[in-house]
Amino acid sequence: MLIYKILTADQWRALERDGESRGAPIDLADGFVHLSAGAQVAATAAKYFAGREGLMLLTLEAEALGDDLTWESSRGGALFPHLYAPLRLADLAWAKPLPLGPDGAHAFPEGVA
Numbered sequence: 001m002l003i004y005k006i007l008t009a010d011q012w013r014a015l016e017r018d019g020e021s022r023g024a025p026i027d028l029a030d031g032f033v034h035l036s037a038g039a040q041v042a043a044t045a046a047k048y049f050a051g052r053e054g055l056m057l058l059t060l061e062a063e064a065l066g067d068d069l070t071w072e073s074s075r076g077g078a079l080f081p082h083l084y085a086p087l088r089l090a091d092l093a094w095a096k097p098l099p100l101g102p103d104g105a106h107a108f109p110e111g112v113a
Contacts (some may be wrong), residue, residue: 033083
């Protein structure tokens with residue numbers, strides 16, 4: 001199962017430079033890296049990144065993260081993937097730009113969201 005993380009351009013550059021990250025400020029405050037399942041990622045983008053350009057969509061294979069990945073209740077009681085370890089560049093299946101579409105919503109790659 002694929003899971004997703006959205007990063008700003010600055011966060012993406014830092015991950016590329018350092019090879020790992022503890023995540024965005026919200027991740028640091030909560031003590032884990034917030035991730036989204038495929039059915040959740042568009043709502044995450046709309047809620048936390050509305051109208052923002054320069055984003056990157058990162059994809060990870062959930063099973064490869066082992067015991068560091070936990071599914072916990074969050075928005076509306078839905079289970080969200082939370083990573084209790086650094087987000088590592090080496091763990092990414094792929095990373096792609098997440099541009100804004102003509103309607104102002106983010107345009108996800110085919111097969112996502």
